[in-house]
Amino acid sequence: MAFTAPLENDGVNTSPHVADEVKTTTCYMCACRCGIKVHLQNGQVRYIQGNRDHPVNKGILCGKGAAGIMQHYSPARLRKPLKRVGERGASEYAEIEWDEALSIATGWLSNIRATDPKKLAFFTGRDQSQSLTGWWANQFGTPNYAAHGGFCSVNMATAGIYTIGGSFWEFGEPDWDHTKYFMMFGVAEDHDSNPIKIGLGKLKARGAKFVSVNPAQTGYSAIADEWVGLRPGTDGLFVMAIIHELLQSGSVDLDYLVRYTNAPWLVIQAPGTADDGMIARDPQGNPLCWDQKTKTPINALLAEVAPVLRGNFDVNGKRAVPAFELMAQRYLDNAYAPDAVAERCGIPAATIKRIAAEVAHVAFQQQIELPIAWTDWAGRKHDKIIGRPVAMHAMRGISAHTNGFHTCRAIHLLQMLLGSVDVPGGFRYKPPYPRPIPPGPKPAGKKGATPNQPLGGMPLGFVTAPEDLLLDGQGKPIRIDKAYSWDHPIASHGLMHMVISNAVNGDPYPIDTLFMYMANMAWNSSMNTRGTIDMLTAKNTDGSYKIPHIIYSDAYFSETVAYADLILPDTTYLERWDCISLLDRPISDADAAGDAIRQPVIAPDRDVRAFQTVLLDLGARLKLPGMVDEDGDPKFPGGYPDYIVNHERAPGIGPLAGWRGDGTAQGHGAPNAAQLDNYIENGCFWRGEIPHDARYMKMANASYLAWSKQMGFIPKAEQIVLQIYSEPLQKFRNAARGHGPVQPPDKDRARIETYFDPLPMWYAPFEEAAIDPQQFPLHALTQRPMHHYHSWGSQNAWLRQITSQNRLFMNRTTATAQNIADDDWVWITSHAGRVKAQVRLVDGVNKDTVWTWNAIGKRKGSWALNPNAPESTRAFLLNHVISERLPNSQQSNSDPITGQAAWFDVRVRVERAADHEQNDAGHNFGALYPPPGVTTGPDVLQYGAQFSEAAE
Amino acid sequence: MNPALSVIFFTTASGAGYGMLVTLGLYAAVGRLPNDLWFALTAMVVSLGLITAGLLSSTFHLGHPERAWRAFSQWRTSWLSREGIMAIATYVPALLFGLAWAFPTYVPLPQSLLGILSAVFALGTIYTTAMIYRSLKPIHQWHNKHVVPSYLMLGVMTGAMLVLALTTLFGERTAFLTPVCGILFAAGLTVKWLYWSFIDTSAGASTPTSAVGLSGPNVKVTSVEWPHTEANYVLKEMGFQVARKHAARLRHVAIWAGFLLPAVALEASILLPAMAPLLLMPATVLMAIGIIAERWLFFAQAKHTVTLYYGSSSA
Amino acid sequence: MTSLPATTDKKLGLVIDLDTCVGCQACVTNCKEWNTGGLMAPLTDLKSYGAEADGVWFNRVHTYEVTGHEACGASASRTMHFPRSCLHCETPECVTVCPTGASYKRTTDGIVLVNEDLCIGCKLCSWACPYGAREFDVFEGVMKKCTLCVDRIYNENLAEEDRVPACVLTCPTSARHFGDLGDPNSDVSKLVASRGGVDLMPELGYKPTNKYLPPRARKDSAAARPTPELKPITADGFLGWVDKLLSR
Numbered sequence A: 001m002a003f004t005a006p007l008e009n010d011g012v013n014t015s016p017h018v019a020d021e022v023k024t025t026t027c028y029m030c031a032c033r034c035g036i037k038v039h040l041q042n043g044q045v046r047y048i049q050g051n052r053d054h055p056v057n058k059g060i061l062c063g064k065g066a067a068g069i070m071q072h073y074s075p076a077r078l079r080k081p082l083k084r085v086g087e088r089g090a091s092e093y094a095e096i097e098w099d100e101a102l103s104i105a106t107g108w109l110s111n112i113r114a115t116d117p118k119k120l121a122f123f124t125g126r127d128q129s130q131s132l133t134g135w136w137a138n139q140f141g142t143p144n145y146a147a148h149g150g151f152c153s154v155n156m157a158t159a160g161i162y163t164i165g166g167s168f169w170e171f172g173e174p175d176w177d178h179t180k181y182f183m184m185f186g187v188a189e190d191h192d193s194n195p196i197k198i199g200l201g202k203l204k205a206r207g208a209k210f211v212s213v214n215p216a217q218t219g220y221s222a223i224a225d226e227w228v229g230l231r232p233g234t235d236g237l238f239v240m241a242i243i244h245e246l247l248q249s250g251s252v253d254l255d256y257l258v259r260y261t262n263a264p265w266l267v268i269q270a271p272g273t274a275d276d277g278m279i280a281r282d283p284q285g286n287p288l289c290w291d292q293k294t295k296t297p298i299n300a301l302l303a304e305v306a307p308v309l310r311g312n313f314d315v316n317g318k319r320a321v322p323a324f325e326l327m328a329q330r331y332l333d334n335a336y337a338p339d340a341v342a343e344r345c346g347i348p349a350a351t352i353k354r355i356a357a358e359v360a361h362v363a364f365q366q367q368i369e370l371p372i373a374w375t376d377w378a379g380r381k382h383d384k385i386i387g388r389p390v391a392m393h394a395m396r397g398i399s400a401h402t403n404g405f406h407t408c409r410a411i412h413l414l415q416m417l418l419g420s421v422d423v424p425g426g427f428r429y430k431p432p433y434p435r436p437i438p439p440g441p442k443p444a445g446k447k448g449a450t451p452n453q454p455l456g457g458m459p460l461g462f463v464t465a466p467e468d469l470l471l472d473g474q475g476k477p478i479r480i481d482k483a484y485s486w487d488h489p490i491a492s493h494g495l496m497h498m499v500i501s502n503a504v505n506g507d508p509y510p511i512d513t514l515f516m517y518m519a520n521m522a523w524n525s526s527m528n529t530r531g532t533i534d535m536l537t538a539k540n541t542d543g544s545y546k547i548p549h550i551i552y553s554d555a556y557f558s559e560t561v562a563y564a565d566l567i568l569p570d571t572t573y574l575e576r577w578d579c580i581s582l583l584d585r586p587i588s589d590a591d592a593a594g595d596a597i598r599q600p601v602i603a604p605d606r607d608v609r610a611f612q613t614v615l616l617d618l619g620a621r622l623k624l625p626g627m628v629d630e631d632g633d634p635k636f637p638g639g640y641p642d643y644i645v646n647h648e649r650a651p652g653i654g655p656l657a658g659w660r661g662d663g664t665a666q667g668h669g670a671p672n673a674a675q676l677d678n679y680i681e682n683g684c685f686w687r688g689e690i691p692h693d694a695r696y697m698k699m700a701n702a703s704y705l706a707w708s709k710q711m712g713f714i715p716k717a718e719q720i721v722l723q724i725y726s727e728p729l730q731k732f733r734n735a736a737r738g739h740g741p742v743q744p745p746d747k748d749r750a751r752i753e754t755y756f757d758p759l760p761m762w763y764a765p766f767e768e769a770a771i772d773p774q775q776f777p778l779h780a781l782t783q784r785p786m787h788h789y790h791s792w793g794s795q796n797a798w799l800r801q802i803t804s805q806n807r808l809f810m811n812r813t814t815a816t817a818q819n820i821a822d823d824d825w826v827w828i829t830s831h832a833g834r835v836k837a838q839v840r841l842v843d844g845v846n847k848d849t850v851w852t853w854n855a856i857g858k859r860k861g862s863w864a865l866n867p868n869a870p871e872s873t874r875a876f877l878l879n880h881v882i883s884e885r886l887p888n889s890q891q892s893n894s895d896p897i898t899g900q901a902a903w904f905d906v907r908v909r910v911e912r913a914a915d916h917e918q919n920d921a922g923h924n925f926g927a928l929y930p931p932p933g934v935t936t937g938p939d940v941l942q943y944g945a946q947f948s949e950a951a952e
Numbered sequence B: 001m002n003p004a005l006s007v008i009f010f011t012t013a014s015g016a017g018y019g020m021l022v023t024l025g026l027y028a029a030v031g032r033l034p035n036d037l038w039f040a041l042t043a044m045v046v047s048l049g050l051i052t053a054g055l056l057s058s059t060f061h062l063g064h065p066e067r068a069w070r071a072f073s074q075w076r077t078s079w080l081s082r083e084g085i086m087a088i089a090t091y092v093p094a095l096l097f098g099l100a101w102a103f104p105t106y107v108p109l110p111q112s113l114l115g116i117l118s119a120v121f122a123l124g125t126i127y128t129t130a131m132i133y134r135s136l137k138p139i140h141q142w143h144n145k146h147v148v149p150s151y152l153m154l155g156v157m158t159g160a161m162l163v164l165a166l167t168t169l170f171g172e173r174t175a176f177l178t179p180v181c182g183i184l185f186a187a188g189l190t191v192k193w194l195y196w197s198f199i200d201t202s203a204g205a206s207t208p209t210s211a212v213g214l215s216g217p218n219v220k221v222t223s224v225e226w227p228h229t230e231a232n233y234v235l236k237e238m239g240f241q242v243a244r245k246h247a248a249r250l251r252h253v254a255i256w257a258g259f260l261l262p263a264v265a266l267e268a269s270i271l272l273p274a275m276a277p278l279l280l281m282p283a284t285v286l287m288a289i290g291i292i293a294e295r296w297l298f299f300a301q302a303k304h305t306v307t308l309y310y311g312s313s314s315a
Numbered sequence C: 001m002t003s004l005p006a007t008t009d010k011k012l013g014l015v016i017d018l019d020t021c022v023g024c025q026a027c028v029t030n031c032k033e034w035n036t037g038g039l040m041a042p043l044t045d046l047k048s049y050g051a052e053a054d055g056v057w058f059n060r061v062h063t064y065e066v067t068g069h070e071a072c073g074a075s076a077s078r079t080m081h082f083p084r085s086c087l088h089c090e091t092p093e094c095v096t097v098c099p100t101g102a103s104y105k106r107t108t109d110g111i112v113l114v115n116e117d118l119c120i121g122c123k124l125c126s127w128a129c130p131y132g133a134r135e136f137d138v139f140e141g142v143m144k145k146c147t148l149c150v151d152r153i154y155n156e157n158l159a160e161e162d163r164v165p166a167c168v169l170t171c172p173t174s175a176r177h178f179g180d181l182g183d184p185n186s187d188v189s190k191l192v193a194s195r196g197g198v199d200l201m202p203e204l205g206y207k208p209t210n211k212y213l214p215p216r217a218r219k220d221s222a223a224a225r226p227t228p229e230l231k232p233i234t235a236d237g238f239l240g241w242v243d244k245l246l247s248r
């Protein structure tokens, strides 16, 4: 209900003209994929508003989204292709025409493709076109492709996908409308930032309890009903202690466990043999359980069995025990009792016990029932769905530690024990999840790279056993980042953080061209920034660069631009077509599948081109399969929009799922020439609702499984059994114990055997274990500021006014004990380096932890900022003290299973800087200078003045 | 509060100018104005000059000085508006008074009546100026009963001293004004002293907790992050902070230069009349320095409630 | 006219829920983008890309730590985000001190506005506002402030559901509410009543229209959220409780 304008007679125009035209598109001030309505006046952006109909943001916008105007008109925008003319990093560039740029790139790349395609390392950062870029790498023939997932949250993705067939990250969501108890682990902002905020608002309005487990009490934690400020890296212990309490008191959902998880599956106990720890199976390969009625081992996938969860059985002459019992035995051990873990977690045992009791109470005494009739996978009809209204969500606070994979699995285990996965009030999958565990396909490239041949599949995939690893004849890594090698066997997203370092060390081999897109690797997305800059400029004795060619696409003058040889300037998000695809990171929610597009709402005023179109153009010039037709002419002459509409990954499956075929087909269907228009008419997104009876219990809901298969998300409409016990992990462990055709080298055996535990385990983060805790007593973390996106925000005249300096937040008591006062400048020292920062003392942080806002510090001169901008005089980047390798080791600073970069493992000491150093951050990185056409933005900015004049 | 030089100059200069008017007006009222054309012209030019220069300077800090005339419209509610009107209105009796005094033959108007009128208007103007500050509730150091007396006292004191200096220069010194000035210095210091002890021993009712709407006996609110990492208008204008040590030192300057040393010089000039010009000229300059320091402190030590939002523990 | 209306027909204003605000700054930048092209356009930014950047904003979000309040629960402290904008006071002296009549309070809806064409830029109103809600545009030489989005809330060029202040429209957690606080039956009035909404610095007597809902007590202790303790089941031996007839 709106108010009508009163007769005030004060001359105020209460109904000014707002827009000549309103165009919908998708925000890209971050990867959250919100729908926006761009109000245009005289071809300029008057106002950006959230799209109320959009499933992601439902009309709201975050602090960044509403500052899109300043991003779009940023002075740091690149204007024309550039060629490096001086030394790398010397800021000497020449503007060139697109034709020249594309010929240079084609020259380098065709040479590589004709000789050894893996000499191209193609790595993309924060983009949303991984299904295109991965496909391109495949057609090019290099296995050396990944996006940023390896340094981002691969632990969450992999642990989830291998455990429950779906994951946190943005691939699942709490049932915000029904949950009564929400536990959030290590989240500051997430990729689902607006949905999380909307959800928290709902919890607050309903009075549901919100527990935030996080060493820092900021943002979301500030409004939590309970803040659990534990010591970083100890969540696994905390969760396992809760599990201990639940098991001890019998507070687990046994019915759920036998129906939906592999808890009853029998695990062979035959130490010393290749079968040890493997699931007992029938000759058809079906897992077995012990049937209580027939007292025999029976196919555990059958519906009509009565499986036991405990006991010791003889299965074909081998001893076997239900997975549940193995699990329970582990966590019932007193080593996992709250009293045993309390000190390490920094949380009183009584608190852990109380939270366990609360969780159990809500799950089992306050269960909810939704009157939704549904049919399970076995065809049995149910007239209601029982909900255990405890929901959980976790992200990089769990992920970015070397023990993150197991910790994340522990959280999923806790969810399964409570019976709260995809039930009302619990965690809910978003399509295309859940998918089979593990899902296909496996990573391509086992044969390495063949000249002038495609790779034969997508470079990234899911391994199921040692046989799937990408190893050469000597057992050495095939990939430059050593993903899917014994270093990081289940590195589902690759290891972008190791590419530069490995390439420069020639280990496993040197490369010819590093091709990057949208990743600021010379600054905030590299560990060891200084070292990375040195590596990017490192030369052989003959004076040539160790990485001979670097091609980079950025839209702005980031630090990395200065280190590239060839720069392909991209458009801004308001100037291009994009596709937020179900093949990549779609906009689905728990009730619907969805995808979206970005349409150009403003024409570029510079000589820039959308990177995806450039990539397709390059592909056509290189005559890559799928990018040229039979005559060798470009297959997508219309560039990316042409591809979005007409490319088919498999017959009938393309980048967009909506309005296929004759315009009515969803998921499957022939390309539809009017598809983009259909999207635009619908606000630039498509949302295909899941049938009403299919919205919960998706892993076992016949209706959902059929729908999912029909949409092309899963190959077969079969139940997806959640895995409390992970057999794939055990396969790696057995290989380490000397079984099977593919075994780790001796140096890696112990490591693989230890960490490939089929049940969630806890160990101290590697850096913590390697350093002297007296010397480096504190954990150092970063958090995303809600109003900045990595390094993008600082070029934004509005966002940088909010934050242009980051402080080091330190516990008041800890600081005072060291005579550090508020506003003092301090040195932060780790085993890898040191950096200066100004402190802010607070109570709301774990006493052993310091933290700062991520990516506020900038290299002097970059981003079209004045060299004296606080971003490069008083701000700092914590990455300067984070190393990509473990202390005194060549091993990467990553999770041993997934290769996830362990940003949050860093340990530091903090000391007050000397009196004469008490003024600024004192960076000693030299200044960068902007390329031609880019100048520092204006001193006086009066954006908007033009509209008020127009309005008068 | 930001001690803007234009405003400091305005209040001190105009204050002194109005103070001179008061002094001269009262002189006229008691019929003891020296009938000396040059003295009259000089005294009136200095007085009205100070007033005018101050007023002009005060318009310098306006965003739109060319619209200054609009400021006369809101006399019903605005002390600033009233001050503007009073300031302009005062020119009428003051100019007439000056003309009547300097050119009694050409302008045969009642000097004493005009003198009284001028004095009243001048006092009224100082009063409205003071009330601008006095009425601002968010600033405890201004919103108190000491502000109006201080402004009035200091205006009259500085004005009287200037008149005394002029009479001395022109050899028109009367035995009467010197002791009056002495009394004014004592009174000025007293009101100022009362003001200072008031602001030193009291704080505004608002607190960091009331600023954010929290209440409770043990509630404490600490600022962790500002909405902007660099200073903004509000902080530059109202978040000015003066170091305690610096303030104490300046207060000494104000007390000694503004009151005590001039008073000593007055004493001395009574004892050594021959030395009077030599004593009173530097004393006037000292007083000016002292009063500027006093006025600087009046702004610098004033804490606006908005600072409570930025981590200040009191305002 | 700087004389205040004795009463206003409506008391339009905001209600801000400090228990829900996560400090995301969405209201801050949305306010900026709307208003820099709105009634008070532009909200000038100075030194936009240099040191000491400084611009005009109508809404600012602070972060505090609070101790000794029930909202802290069992923790020593609680972090509290605090959005600050014009409260559209009922008896605002920012209006009465204005010498030109540029500042005024509308009699119909109670919105406090500045008429930029009348403003001489004397800044007095910003001194008179206890809440720091007025920001001077140094470049334009006039005072600017939150308009309660008077150019949105009645705007017939906008869809009806969009006729709310930009900051309210965008708030992701719904911590901001807009309505007529003069009508005891309005949603906002009821919210204020049920949650014990408060005035900021009531002691100054400006009678803010906007209300703040204080953070609620945390439920992080046994006392605050009584739940039966978990008791170990030992009766049937190790995991004996698992032995029941289960079916898939």
Ligand SMILES: Nc1nc2c(c(=O)[nH]1)N[C@H]1C(S)=C(S)[C@@H](COP(=O)(O)OP(=O)(O)OC[C@H]3O[C@@H](n4cnc5c(=O)[nH]c(N)nc54)[C@H](O)[C@@H]3O)O[C@H]1N2
Binding pocket: A125, A126, A148, A151, A152, A153, A517, A518, A519, A520, A521, A524, A525, A526, A553, A554, A555, A556, A557, A558, A559, A560, A570, A571, A572, A573, A611, A782, A783, A789, A790, A791, A792, A854, A855, A878, A879, A882, A903
């Ligand atoms: N200390 C610390 N470091 C971290 C993290 C941490 O938590 N702590 N987090 C890590 C994680 S999870 C991530 S994902 C990385 C992110 O780090 P990066 O991937 O480096 O992310 P950004 O800095 O956002 O941006 C990358 C580049 O994309 C460019 N860009 C922006 N828009 C466009 C566009 O439209 N087109 C093109 N071509 N380029 C564009 C930007 O200008 C920028 O140079 O940081 C990592 N680094």
Ligand SMILES: Nc1nc2c(c(=O)[nH]1)N[C@H]1C(S)=C(S)[C@@H](COP(=O)(O)OP(=O)(O)OC[C@H]3O[C@@H](n4cnc5c(=O)[nH]c(N)nc54)[C@H](O)[C@@H]3O)O[C@H]1N2
Binding pocket: A030, A031, A064, A152, A153, A185, A186, A187, A188, A189, A190, A191, A192, A193, A213, A214, A215, A216, A231, A232, A233, A234, A235, A395, A396, A397, A398, A401, A781, A782, A783, A784, A785, A786, A787, A788, A789, A790, A851, A904
């Ligand atoms: N506004 C904004 N949004 C973003 C981004 C951005 O830059 N800005 N980046 C996007 C990207 S690339 C990513 S990957 C996501 C990441 O989103 P988040 O997962 O929210 O990432 P972080 O900000 O790194 O927050 C990690 C949180 O974990 C906490 N933490 C650290 N160590 C531990 C621990 O051991 N245990 C627990 N329980 N907590 C811990 C930190 O205090 C912090 O609050 O955000 C995305 N969204």
Ligand code: SF4
Binding pocket: A027, A028, A029, A030, A031, A032, A033, A034, A057, A060, A061, A062, A063, A064, A065, A066, A193, A194
């Ligand atoms: S969360 Fe914010 S920045 Fe990210 S897409 Fe949504 S509105 Fe844009």
Ligand code: SF4
Binding pocket: C085, C086, C087, C088, C089, C092, C093, C094, C095, C112, C128, C129, C130, C131, C132, C133, C134, C145, C206
């Ligand atoms: S908050 Fe300040 S500017 Fe707004 S009405 Fe009240 S006193 Fe005036």
Ligand code: SF4
Binding pocket: C097, C098, C099, C100, C101, C102, C103, C114, C118, C119, C120, C121, C122, C123, C124, C125, C126, C142, C143
């Ligand atoms: S700055 Fe403008 S609005 Fe404020 S008091 Fe002065 S004239 Fe009035």
Ligand code: SF4
Binding pocket: C030, C031, C032, C034, C035, C058, C059, C085, C086, C145, C146, C147, C148, C149, C165, C166, C167, C168
């Ligand atoms: S009501 Fe409008 S002008 Fe006021 S703070 Fe909100 S968005 Fe800004």
Ligand code: SF4
Binding pocket: C020, C021, C022, C023, C024, C025, C026, C027, C028, C061, C081, C083, C170, C171, C172, C173, C174, C175, C176
């Ligand atoms: S938008 Fe809402 S949650 Fe975000 S800072 Fe503003 S009031 Fe708080």
Ligand SMILES: [Mo]
Binding pocket: A148, A151, A152, A153
């Ligand atoms: Mo990330």
